[in-house]
Amino acid sequence: MKDKPESNSHSKVPAVPGPTNPMVTPLLNDLYQFTMSYAYWRAGKHQEHAVFDLYFRKNPFGGEYTVFAGLDECIRFIANFKLTEDDICFIRKTLPPSCEDGFFEYLRGIDCSDVEVHAITEGSVVFPKVPLLRIEGPVAVVQLLETPFVNLVNYASLVTTNAARHRFVAGKSKLLLEFGLRRAQGPDGGIGASKYCYMGGFDATSNVAAGKLFGIPLRGTHSHAFVSSFMSPEEIVHKPLCSFDGSTTCEDFVALVQSWLEKIQRSKLLSVGDTNQSELAAFTSYALAFPNDFLALVDTYDVARSGVPNFCAVALALHELGYKAAGIRLDSGDLAYLSGEARKIFCQVEKEFKVAGFGKMTITASNDLNEETLEALNKQGHEVDTFGIGTYLVTCYAQAALGCVFKLVEIKNQPRIKLSEDVSKVSIPCKKRSYRLYGKEGYPLVDIITGENEPSPKVGERILCRHPFIESKRAYVVPQHVEELLKCYWPGASGKQREELPSLGDIRDRCIKQLEQMRPDHMRKLNPTPYKVSVSTRLYEFIHSLWLNEAPVGELQ
Ligand SMILES: Nc1ncnc2c1ncn2[C@@H]1O[C@H](COP(=O)(O)OP(=O)(O)OP(=O)(O)O)[C@@H](O)[C@H]1O
Ligand SMILES: O=P(O)(O)OC[C@H]1O[C@H](OP(=O)(O)OP(=O)(O)O)[C@H](O)[C@@H]1O
Ligand SMILES: O=C(O)c1cccnc1
Numbered sequence: 363m364k365d366k367p368e369s370n371s372h373s374k375v376p377a378v379p380g381p382t383n384p385m386v387t388p389l390l391n392d393l394y395q396f397t398m399s400y401a402y403w404r405a406g407k408h409q410e411h412a413v414f415d416l417y418f419r420k421n422p423f424g425g426e427y428t429v430f431a432g433l434d435e436c437i438r439f440i441a442n443f444k445l446t447e448d449d450i451c452f453i454r455k456t457l458p459p460s461c462e463d464g465f466f467e468y469l470r471g472i473d474c475s476d477v478e479v480h481a482i483t484e485g486s487v488v489f490p491k492v493p494l495l496r497i498e499g500p501v502a503v504v505q506l507l508e509t510p511f512v513n514l515v516n517y518a519s520l521v522t523t524n525a526a527r528h529r530f531v532a533g534k535s536k537l538l539l540e541f542g543l544r545r546a547q548g549p550d551g552g553i554g555a556s557k558y559c560y561m562g563g564f565d566a567t568s569n570v571a572a573g574k575l576f577g578i579p580l581r582g583t584h585s586h587a588f589v590s591s592f593m594s595p596e597e598i599v600h601k602p603l604c605s606f607d608g609s610t611t612c613e614d615f616v617a618l619v620q621s622w623l624e625k626i627q628r629s630k631l632l633s634v635g636d637t638n639q640s641e642l643a644a645f646t647s648y649a650l651a652f653p654n655d656f657l658a659l660v661d662t663y664d665v666a667r668s669g670v671p672n673f674c675a676v677a678l679a680l681h682e683l684g685y686k687a688a689g690i691r692l693d694s695g696d697l698a699y700l701s702g703e704a705r706k707i708f709c710q711v712e713k714e715f716k717v718a719g720f721g722k723m724t725i726t727a728s729n730d731l732n733e734e735t736l737e738a739l740n741k742q743g744h745e746v747d748t749f750g751i752g753t754y755l756v757t758c759y760a761q762a763a764l765g766c767v768f769k770l771v772e773i774k775n776q777p778r779i780k781l782s783e784d785v786s787k788v789s790i791p792c793k794k795r796s797y798r799l800y801g802k803e804g805y806p807l808v809d810i811i812t813g814e815n816e817p818s819p820k821v822g823e824r825i826l827c828r829h830p831f832i833e834s835k836r837a838y839v840v841p842q843h844v845e846e847l848l849k850c851y852w853p854g855a856s857g858k859q860r861e862e863l864p865s866l867g868d869i870r871d872r873c874i875k876q877l878e879q880m881r882p883d884h885m886r887k888l889n890p891t892p893y894k895v896s897v898s899t900r901l902y903e904f905i906h907s908l909w910l911n912e913a914p915v916g917e918l919q
């Protein structure tokens with residue numbers, strides 16, 4: 363994994379760091395992209411100017427929105443696109459021996475300096491059929507970008523959307539931690555999940571490599587292994603603990619904890635019996651290691667009878683020395699009920715021992731959480747402040763893939779269409795522009811796709827927005843604000859101004875802001891209202907004339 367800027371070997375293109383994952387090279391591709399490339403070359407078509415759109419057809423997770431992610435990695439990929447001698451040698455061995463040498467000479471010379479990429483800004487809320495990226499350039503080169511681009515955008519957008527959905531259910535006030543590395547689909551899945559869950563609105567990750575690579579805040583607690591590794595308090599040999607301000611030293615912190623446990627046990631308000639002593643030893647030992655960040659996993663033996671009282675004894679001992687404990691984690695059982703029980707005990711401790719703020723102790727919950735369990739917890743009422751979420755989040759358990767596609771829409775200035783029995787799969791031809799039109803209340807109303815050379819929609823001017831395929835579906839819109847969606851992120855040889863690639867933090871901010879800006883009925887979990895995606899009248903008529911032109915007329919017998 364690398365993150366430092368590289369000087370791109372070819373002079374015409376600006377320096378952009380390589381892809382995060384060094385496995386992302388021109389060979390991370392489907393074989394058919396190379397065979398097609400050869401066939402274009404053999405036919406003398408390889409330099410023909412082609413335009414492709416990358417888009418998806420259906421929002422994931424039964425929702426009505428998607429967050430676009432992966433653009434930064436796509437631009438890193440093309441900025442550094444170069445086949446090595448070794449790569450060319452391998453392609454030569456792989457293709458049939460009849461393939462002519464000239465093709466390999468051609469491969470040796472190609473880069474993406476004459477490819478132009480327009481894209482929607484990463485972190486934007488996006489909708490089906492609207493191009494996320496428009497890629498144009500020599501057909502044989504752009505063809506080689508299909509698989510890597512779709513690969514870089516698919517999971518990135520899916521998991522960012524999944525994170526955004528978890529954030530939506532959890533609410534703004536909760537802290538969300540991504541704990542998925544151990545369950546992610548391999549190392550790249552793990553790194554990608556951490557990066558894109560942060561982008562989608564998570565606050566931190568447990569993944570140390572992602573913290574180093576992307577500057578994502580790192581957070582963590584401890585596991586059951588640490589608790590069960592202790593047998594008794596006698597195991598703790600190093601017992602002194604210096605007070606928070608350094609003015610005194612408690613020579614036997616283990617005894618101090620024990621004395622606090624006895625006070626808790628004597629309290630009528632708390633009514634605590636014997637607790638598990640090996641658990642107490644583990645907590646005491648952890649507090650000695652991290653007196654400023656003491657957090658305990660309290661569900662190894664019995665949350666209410668042992669884990670929470672033991673935690674309170676250690677936290678009160680730390681408090682006596684001027685420290686503030688960080689909180690508890692629950693990792694099994696009924697999280698609504700147990701978080702409520704823990705909160706009651708914390709409030710009783712605050713009252714009994716007059717420790718201001720103890721009742722507000724942070725409660726973290728984990729264990730197979732997903733949108734549904736978060737929603738169930740909300741319905742029941744709970745006292746959890748922080749959620750640690752792994753498996754369901756990073757594996758995108760509710761939907762395995764976002765069906766992004768990469769379709770040819772124009773070649774040599776000639777619009778192309780892909781027809782299908784399934785109308786939703788018919789591609790929208792031509793090199794296009796797209797706009798988001800905002801209404802009176804400030805919400806986005808509709809996205810409209812137009813031909814490249816049509817005049818743009820204007821604020822205050824009524825425009826007819828048509829469903830791309832269904833004639834009867836259309837609406838007039840008078841936009842209060844118009845935002846052009848596709849921006850130039852890689853100018854190729856066009857000389858256009860290149861958009862800066864924003865930092866991960868800026869993309870995350872954009873994502874959060876865009877999600878908040880959506881009309882609530884598009885965002886709700888149950889039966890959300892579809893957001894409208896439309897085309898201009900001119901594009902509508904053009905699509906349908908091309909459709910009729912290309913579709914053979916059947917004959918009934
Ligand atoms: N109050 C609740 N409402 C709905 N779902 C909950 C609630 N509390 C916990 N859950 C979820 O219920 C599931 C419980 O998991 P499981 O049946 O494996 O039990 P467990 O508590 O993990 O048991 P074990 O002690 O064996 O680890 C988890 O997915 C968890 O997120
Ligand atoms: O549940 P997830 O959403 O995937 O979150 C991550 C899980 O990983 C850890 O334990 P692990 O699951 O490895 O052990 P456990 O099965 O004993 O809980 C942690 O305690 C969480 O339960
Ligand atoms: O820090 C934690 O509590 C953690 C990290 C990864 C997985 N489960 C829990």
Ligand SMILES: [Mg+2]
Pocket residue numbers: 729730
């Ligand atoms: Mg678990």
